[in-house]
Amino acid sequence: MSDPERSEQHRKWHQQLRITLWTLIIPPTAWAAHFLFSYLWAAISCAKTGRFATFPVLFVGGTVMALLVILFSGWLAWHKERTPGDPPPHEDSTEVDRLRFLGKATLLLAGLSFVGVVFTALPVIFIGDCQ
Amino acid sequence: MILLAGCNAHQSTLAPFGEEARSTYWLTVTLGIGALLIAVLVGTLAWRAAHSPGNALDHRQGMRLILWLGAVFPTVVLTALLLFALPEMRPLPSQPGDLTIRVDGEQFWWRVQYESGRGEPLIGANEVRIPVGRPVVFQLAAKDVIHSFWIPGLAGKMDMIPGRTNRLIVKAEKTGRFRGVCAEFCGLSHALMAFDVVAMEPSAFDAWLVAARTPAAVARGRTRGAALFADYGCNACHAVRGTEHDARIGPDLSRYGARTSLGAGTLPPTTGNTATFIRDADAVKPGARMPSYPMMPEDEAHAIAAWLKELK
Ligand SMILES: [Cu+2]
Numbered sequence: 001m002s003d004p005e006r007s008e009q010h011r012k013w014h015q016q017l018r019i020t021l022w023t024l025i026i027p028p029t030a031w032a033a034h035f036l037f038s039y040l041w042a043a044i045s046c047a048k049t050g051r052f053a054t055f056p057v058l059f060v061g062g063t064v065m066a067l068l069v070i071l072f073s074g075w076l077a078w079h080k081e082r083t084p085g086d087p088p089p090h091e092d093s094t095e096v097d098r099l100r101f102l103g104k105a106t107l108l109l110a111g112l113s114f115v116g117v118v119f120t121a122l123p124v125i126f127i128g129d130c131q
Numbered sequence: 132m133i134l135l136a137g138c139n140a141h142q143s144t145l146a147p148f149g150e151e152a153r154s155t156y157w158l159t160v161t162l163g164i165g166a167l168l169i170a171v172l173v174g175t176l177a178w179r180a181a182h183s184p185g186n187a188l189d190h191r192q193g194m195r196l197i198l199w200l201g202a203v204f205p206t207v208v209l210t211a212l213l214l215f216a217l218p219e220m221r222p223l224p225s226q227p228g229d230l231t232i233r234v235d236g237e238q239f240w241w242r243v244q245y246e247s248g249r250g251e252p253l254i255g256a257n258e259v260r261i262p263v264g265r266p267v268v269f270q271l272a273a274k275d276v277i278h279s280f281w282i283p284g285l286a287g288k289m290d291m292i293p294g295r296t297n298r299l300i301v302k303a304e305k306t307g308r309f310r311g312v313c314a315e316f317c318g319l320s321h322a323l324m325a326f327d328v329v330a331m332e333p334s335a336f337d338a339w340l341v342a343a344r345t346p347a348a349v350a351r352g353r354t355r356g357a358a359l360f361a362d363y364g365c366n367a368c369h370a371v372r373g374t375e376h377d378a379r380i381g382p383d384l385s386r387y388g389a390r391t392s393l394g395a396g397t398l399p400p401t402t403g404n405t406a407t408f409i410r411d412a413d414a415v416k417p418g419a420r421m422p423s424y425p426m427m428p429e430d431e432a433h434a435i436a437a438w439l440k441e442l443k
Contacts (some may be wrong), residue, residue: 087190115206119213126217 008112021078024106027081034066034117038124046130063121067114074110077103082131089104142283142310148330149285150302154219154238161215165208176200189251225266225439231261233270236278236291238317238420239324240382241393253344254370256382258397259311259331261303265285269299282328288314303330318344319418342418343386346373347442356438360433360441363424381421388443397441405436 041059046052053059075127081103090101140146147153188196205327235242235250243259244252259282261267271280280299281288289299315323331339351357351373360366366376372385382395393400394408394416407414409432412421424432 103379111202119209122210122213122245126214127220129222 008125011121013120014054015056019021019077019102021102023073023076024102024109027070027106027110030066031113031116031120032071034063035120037066039063042124042130050130052130059121059124065115066117070110070113074107074114077106077110081107140284142312143411144283147284148303148307148309150223151219151286152284152305153304155287157187158216158219161370163219187385188387192303199286212272222298223266225268225300226305228267229266229268230262231268231270232261233272234259234280234291236271236273236280236313236317236324238275238417238418239313241324241326242382243281253340254379254383255343255386258327258390259328260331260336260339261301262333263303263306263330266300271297271299277315278324279318280311280312281314282309284309285311285328289317301341306332308328308391310388319414323395323397323416325392325418327391327396329330344372346371346385347388353439354434354438356436358379358439359435363427363435365435368421384439386442387439388441399438401438402433402436405439406432409435 080099083099085096085100089098144152145153147156158350208415212304231246233246241257246252249371252388271289271291272295273293275293279288285303286299286301289297291297307330309330310330311326311328313321317324332362367380368378368381369384370379372378390400397416398404398416409424410427411423412419413423
């Protein structure tokens with residue numbers, strides 16, 4: 001492990017969080033959920049009010065939430081990815097390589113998902129039409 | 132040469148005469164130039180990579196190059212394009228009093244209704260007239276299958292879907308004669324489903340709108356053509372203002388003489404072509420929803436055509 005001398009208790013809270021294949025898919029999942037949310041929000045709010053909302057509070061809130069989730073998992077991944085170890089490729093079956101690989105992959109996915117969410121949200125806000 | 136054959140000024144997104152088409156045109160130009168610059172950049176980088184000695188870049192520098200040129204640069208460019216293009220995709224602003232033109236796509240022609248204020252709408256076919264400089268609201272629908280209403284020089288296309296009314300707001304900026312087409316395959320004569328577009332000065336348009344409602348003087352005349360029109364039962368489908376013929380199945384022929392095309396942009400509307408069309412519409416437009424009259428003598432077809440040509 002990276003710092004074996006530190007005991008579990010002395011680690012910061014975020015260092016206790018583990019990253020796994022499951023946490024790897026958090027950013028793209030947030031992106032997908034936000035994508036679905038955009039369609040649902042537009043359909044439901046248009047059907048209910050008959051026109052595009054002047055201030056789409058709920059939509060902006062949902063978007064900010066998706067971005068925060070992605071930012072958080074990216075930040076976490078960035079920390080894990082900085083675990084000292086060999087340069088890439090991280091292909092040995094050691095704990096360090098596993099961490100560094102998952103960290104880097106999650107970080108890249110988080111970047112992509114962040115841009116994906118922004119590119120989904122912009123049309124909704126800018127076109128602002130119910131047709 | 133084949134590409135040049137597509138060049139013209141009356142049906143082209145590259146010869147815009149409306150607000151929306153103009154911004155689309157500039158977006159296309161920007162994208163074209165941008166794509167060219169990026170192609171040159173990528174080519175130069177590839178050439179340099181192939182011609183520089185091995186290990187000229189270390190791993191870190193290579194990764195940095197990928198990060199900035201491969202991820203950050205495209206993201207910034209795409210975001211900028213998105214921010215530029217999205218506001219253009221908004222419908223143009225319009226007020227309740229604006230001129231509304233309802234167009235129905237039918238196999239294989241266009242029913243056109245000008246609705247302005249109170250009173251009966253003015254009915255026409257296969258020709259759309261619009262004033263320059265004023266927003267015009269098109270209400271687009273279809274009777275049978277899906278069609279698509281596209282005036283390339285004016286605005287983007289809009290589908291015409293049975294059971295639904297789509298809105299397209301346009302604003303012409305230049306006067307002239309242009310052309311629109313059906314942009315959704317709709318049957319045998321889909322390729323022969325076009326229409327004429329006339330963009331007019333607002334004052335000329337207002338005058339036309341009033342004049343068009345007054346029936347042509349010859350409509351009521353007791354000519355041979357007028358009599359034959361009724362004898363052959365053309366009035367089962369066609370209306371002519373100023374007569375008792377008011378059927379709404381086929382195109383309104385009240386101002387056929389003022390049209391610049393026959394059969395929805397298919398042929399020049401000469402008397403000869405009109406007579407040919409009347410006797411055998413299916414030969415001119417396969418699948419046309421107008422019966423053929425193979426037994427009709429040619430001179431009778433000519434007489435009807437001559438009468439129709441006088442309806443202006
Ligand atoms: Cu069509």
